[in-house]
Structure formats: C-alpha cells, structure tokens
Amino acid sequence: MNPKKLAAEKAVEFIEDGMVVGLGTGSTAYWAIQKIAQRINEGLRIRAVASSRDSEELANKLGIPIVPFSEIEFIDITIDGADEVDTHFNLIKGGGGALVREKILAINSKRFFVIVDESKRVEHLGQFPLPVEIVHFAVNLTINKLKELGCNTRIRMRNDKEYITDNGNIIVDCTFEKIVEPIELNKQINLIPGVVDNGLFTRMVSSLIVGYNDGNVMIFDQP
C-alpha cells in the first residue's frame, strides 16, 4: 500500500466532530483530504482552512466546507506533509510552494500532525533545497543576502517563467551543504528584508506519522 496514504489516513483518525482542521498541500496531504471527505460523507462535521489554492480547490470538489483564514481564531488540528524531517522533528517544507500559509496554519494549531513516507526522514536537513519566499521587486538584493548565509540559490521556475506563489511572491530554493542549526538559520533568514518566510519549520510538530513501504505506519510524538 502507498506509504503516504497510510500515514495520511492514520492522521485523519485524530479528527473529531466540530473541529477546525488545517489542510496541508502536496501529494501526501492529498490523501488526508480524500480521507477527510470520506469521513464527512459518513457524517463528520468540521470546518477546514486550506494552505493553498490547490488544496482549497480539491476540498471544494470533494465537499469539504472551507472557511477563510480571516474567519477563524484557532485551528484544532493541521495535517500536512514535509520534504524532510530531522531527528528533532525539524522540517523543510515548501516543495510545493505553500510554505507561508502552511506555517501560519502549523503555528496556530493546537496539534500539528506531519505525515510522511519513510524516505523523508534524515539525520540533518539540507539535502532538499530550502524554499524561501521573497518579494519580487528586490529579488537580486534579497538573494545576495541569502547567499551571505552560505547557500547556493536558484529562483524557482515553472514552464519557463518564475513560479509565483498563491501570495503573489517568488521562491528562491537555497542549497546549504548541511543545516546543523535549523532554529538559528530560520531566524537569520527571516531577518533579511524582502524575505516573507522560509520552509524551516522548527519546534512545531506535535506528532510525526510515518508510512513504510512494507505497509506499517508509526506515530512518533515530539521528542
């Protein structure tokens, strides 16, 4: 069975009637959204907030009631994927470009469940280029400052054009050899004027749910 689907479906078991649920983005969160829709068809009543237009469209199609960010005070549970997870449950996210909204959901959630297949677990973050969302008009100046932190940078492209996020910004993918101090790096990046946010999610995860290729699924609570 698909390990992403296994992890996603396990996480959805934690959703209860009446909850406000944050919907993640990506190929793993996709399975969670599908399962939530199935539970709604079986009678579950929730309100959901989406971390991207893609997830909102999918939710709308499946009949999951979506409320805008402006209408909620808190989120009970957010279920989302990740590009990398280290041994302290720090994450790199944003491979799908949704990191800003995802981080807002994660940090305002009572419980943040991260769902991954086993390939996403790493000793140190950094094999996956770190996505940084920046404003467009100061691109070169902002990239120079990012490079001073010791990374190689690449502006994300889609169909030969700069990739534009749901927030109207661009993404710079930053390759660091190895990220040994993600908490510090997160702060340093976000202090650069022009940076909106970056894909390091530190000390946010409540539980990590890992799906394995052999069909197992394991839940790990924040160490």
Ligand SMILES: O=C[C@H](O)[C@H](O)[C@H](O)COP(=O)(O)O
């Ligand atoms: O912006 C996208 C998100 O952070 C995704 O949750 C992340 O890229 C993982 O995606 P996937 O589940 O497709 O590997």
